[in-house]
Amino acid sequence: MSKYYLNYLDELESEAIFILREVWAQFQNPVILFSGGKDSILVTHLAKKAFYPAKIPFPLMHVDTGHNFPETIQFRDDVVKELGVNLIVGSVQESIDEGRVAEEKGKSATRNALQITTLLDAIESNKIDCAIGGGRRDEEKARAKERFFSHRDDFGQWDPKNQRPELWNIFNGKHFQGEHFRAFPISNWTEMDVWNYIKRENISIPSLYFAHEREVVKRLGTWIPNSEFLILEDHEEVVTKKIRFRTLGDITITGGDESEADTLEKIATEVAGMRNTERGNRSDDKRSESAMEDRKRQGYF
Amino acid sequence: MLDNNQLLRFTTAGSVDDGKSTLIGRLLYDSKSIFEDQLAAIESTSKKKGHEGVDLALFTDGLRDEREQGITIDVAYRYFTTPKRKFIIADTPGHIQYTRNMVTGASTANVATILIDARHGVIEQTKRHAFIASLLQIPHIIVCVNKMDLVDFSEEVFNKIVAEFEEISSKMLVKDVRYIPMSALLGDNVVNRSGNMPWFQGAPMLHTLETMHISSDINKVDARFPVQTVIRPQNESHRDYRGYAGRVSSGVLRPGDEITVMPSGFTSTIKTINLFEESLEEAHAPMSVSITLEDDIDISRGDMIVRSRNKPEASQDIEVMLCWLNNTSAKPRAKYTIKHTSNDQKAMIKEVVYKIDINTLERVNDSELNMNDICKVKIRTTKPLMIDSYRENRTTGSIILVDDTTNETVAAGMIV
Numbered sequence: 037m038s039k040y041y042l043n044y045l046d047e048l049e050s051e052a053i054f055i056l057r058e059v060w061a062q063f064q065n066p067v068i069l070f071s072g073g074k075d076s077i078l079v080t081h082l083a084k085k086a087f088y089p090a091k092i093p094f095p096l097m098h099v100d101t102g103h104n105f106p107e108t109i110q111f112r113d114d115v116v117k118e119l120g121v122n123l124i125v126g127s128v129q130e131s132i133d134e135g136r137v138a139e140e141k142g143k144s145a146t147r148n149a150l151q152i153t154t155l156l157d158a159i160e161s162n163k164i165d166c167a168i169g170g171g172r173r174d175e176e177k178a179r180a181k182e183r184f185f186s187h188r189d190d191f192g193q194w195d196p197k198n199q200r201p202e203l204w205n206i207f208n209g210k211h212f213q214g215e216h217f218r219a220f221p222i223s224n225w226t227e228m229d230v231w232n233y234i235k236r237e238n239i240s241i242p243s244l245y246f247a248h249e250r251e252v253v254k255r256l257g258t259w260i261p262n263s264e265f266l267i268l269e270d271h272e273e274v275v276t277k278k279i280r281f282r283t284l285g286d287i288t289i290t291g292g293d294e295s296e297a298d299t300l301e302k303i304a305t306e307v308a309g310m311r312n313t314e315r316g317n318r319s320d321d322k323r324s325e326s327a328m329e330d331r332k333r334q335g336y337f
Numbered sequence: 338m339l340d341n342n343q344l345l346r347f348t349t350a351g352s353v354d355d356g357k358s359t360l361i362g363r364l365l366y367d368s369k370s371i372f373e374d375q376l377a378a379i380e381s382t383s384k385k386k387g388h389e390g391v392d393l394a395l396f397t398d399g400l401r402d403e404r405e406q407g408i409t410i411d412v413a414y415r416y417f418t419t420p421k422r423k424f425i426i427a428d429t430p431g432h433i434q435y436t437r438n439m440v441t442g443a444s445t446a447n448v449a450t451i452l453i454d455a456r457h458g459v460i461e462q463t464k465r466h467a468f469i470a471s472l473l474q475i476p477h478i479i480v481c482v483n484k485m486d487l488v489d490f491s492e493e494v495f496n497k498i499v500a501e502f503e504e505i506s507s508k509m510l511v512k513d514v515r516y517i518p519m520s521a522l523l524g525d526n527v528v529n530r531s532g533n534m535p536w537f538q539g540a541p542m543l544h545t546l547e548t549m550h551i552s553s554d555i556n557k558v559d560a561r562f563p564v565q566t567v568i569r570p571q572n573e574s575h576r577d578y579r580g581y582a583g584r585v586s587s588g589v590l591r592p593g594d595e596i597t598v599m600p601s602g603f604t605s606t607i608k609t610i611n612l613f614e615e616s617l618e619e620a621h622a623p624m625s626v627s628i629t630l631e632d633d634i635d636i637s638r639g640d641m642i643v644r645s646r647n648k649p650e651a652s653q654d655i656e657v658m659l660c661w662l663n664n665t666s667a668k669p670r671a672k673y674t675i676k677h678t679s680n681d682q683k684a685m686i687k688e689v690v691y692k693i694d695i696n697t698l699e700r701v702n703d704s705e706l707n708m709n710d711i712c713k714v715k716i717r718t719t720k721p722l723m724i725d726s727y728r729e730n731r732t733t734g735s736i737i738l739v740d741d742t743t744n745e746t747v748a749a750g751m752i753v
Contacts, residue, residue, distance in 0.1 A: 048344070210674070
């Protein structure tokens with residue numbers, strides 16, 4: 037008997053491709069939410085595989101907080117050019133200028149929560165009925181309850197207690213006008229799976245994930261990059277360290293780890309030995325025990 | 338090292354008191370799948386709540402309401418990896434009012450774990466969990482006889498529970514049942530072998546999960562390929578390419594195979610099977626591929642490519658074991674959208690043949706379908722579906738019903 041089974045990475049890949057094709061078949065106007073982080077890069081790579089030899093049939097949508105790592109924006113533009121897809125940008129700065137949202141105040145102010153309005157506005161104005169995201173269930177406890185096809189009401193809100201059951205491989209994307217869906221093709225991947233797959237497929241990722249020298253400040257136990265947006269406290273000191281980032285969010289809230297891992301091989305080995313979760317360095321999740329759930333209910337990624 | 342590793346999905350069903358959350362916490366903790374910041378978070382919560390030591394059960398807390406009420410409401414998914422396998426746990430609540438969540442979690446599982454409190458033995462809930470596992474045709478069951486520390490690790494107690502379970506499971510369709518005496522609280526026989534039960538010759542739970550043979554659970558005989566979408570690139574290099582994209586449900590497909598497209602009945606031969614830039618010599622479940630054919634025939638989403646010598650049944654009248662999932666009850670002779678593989682049709686529930694009393698497992702005469710009810714029904718569809726029985730094929734044997742007035746998924750069914 038020959039071995040008719042898949043290894044776990046092939047099975048995860050196959051599942052994600054299946055989901056992406058279901059999205060394409062069931063929705064009129066889907067987009068991939070592209071942040072320039074490894075998870076959205078992975079989703080984009082899987083979409084390339086799912087529709088080959090046709091090009092990816094979805095535009096990429098980026099919610100631009102204005103507080104970006106310059107490397108991320110460069111990377112995003114390169115990907116768009118290489119794939120020949122459209123890019124939709126929702127700008128948090130514009131939402132602020134138009135008075136749709138107000139900047140948070142205080143020293144730990146970020147634009148993280150402001151993205152929700154910009155995202156929902158962009159979804160509405162572009163008539164998007166499904167936004168494909170790189171969310172994973174292992175990231176956070178509220179995300180552990182997320183469906184592959186996740187319904188959002190006409191206010192963009194998630195109701196975690198009233199979700200549609202998902203059985204077998206049958207996905208129900210039916211919705212009324214004004215409602216939309218979020219689809220999460222890599223729900224079942226862990227951080228380690230993502231790195232093992234990126235390594236196997238040799239997918240290019242922003243240089244920020246590799247160990248590099250950078251000016252940083254120690255804050256809340258992590259190395260926050262120095263940038264024009266960072267307001268320094270009196271006791272804080274800017275130092276240069278060799279660090280890498282495990283996740284990429286806004287430059288104001290993403291902490292780096294000291295690391296020597298400058299190849300995909302070394303990163304995978306390092307991640308395998310990690311003793312803290314990947315979002316542990318994300319101050320946006322640390323605000324309260326249900327910080328993610330609360331944001332997700334309102335329409336966050 | 339991880340290259341030939343398989344993915345194993347298992348479900349846990351249990352209620353507040355039988356130690357399910359503790360078992361999952363123990364499995365993750367002892368297999369070193371819990372991170373330090375997670376541990377620190379639950380250490381502080383344990384302290385806040387006045388618990389002694391670290392309450393491993395807190396790892397499985399999810400939504401705010403669940404934390405506040407101390408129960409699992411929804412299916413939660415958890416992940417861990419050992420050098421041998423990657424695991425996905427579908428953690429489901431065990432109470433009768435959550436039957437639908439158990440059914441959901443069970444639908445994709447390779448293995449069901451059923452928890453029994455050693456002090457109480459087989460109770461109604463155990464029967465219900467075993468029944469759901471057999472209804473959903475989960476190929477393997479692990480019966481975890483937990484809290485052995487509270488019965489002095491007694492072999493006699495364990496043997497008695499095994500006998501009780503054998504008696505109920507002999508009436509159900511379950512193929513492979515294993516029994517493990519354990520104490521999730523103390524860690525006996527979860528990841529590490531227990532020193533307290535030298536009389537137990539079997540392996541601890543993790544080892545059992547790591548070594549269980551699951552490859553033969555997939556149907557390799559009946560080739561079924563539901564078409565999800567058609568790939569037609571509008572570019573120079575692939576002007577004439579027309580690929581049928583989908584995921585192999587069962588069986589094996591190879592270039593050169595003679596195929597029939599259902600329901601049209603057109604026949605052709607497989608030209609190529611592709612995954613991205615690769616051309617494959619064969620495709621089997623659950624691979625996502627695209628297939629090209631020698632002939633230019635009309636195929637679209639909802640069609641199914643099958644081997645010409647082995648076809649599913651095309652039928653408008655199907656008998657289904659249905660689990661009602663929604664708090665709006667079924668309306669008599671109401672019409673629903675039925676979703677079966679990539680095919681959507683309209684359907685009507687013509688008749689409720691019988692309902693199953695989920696506690697006694699007896700058939701009762703009752704035609705009302707309320708949330709969590711399990712019953713046998715006759716359904717009529719507007720156009721034929723290409724079906725296999727659920728027992729032979731989990732993908733082409735399953736359906737869901739969608740209420741067109743709310744768009745909600747209201748029922749899940751297994752074709753008899």
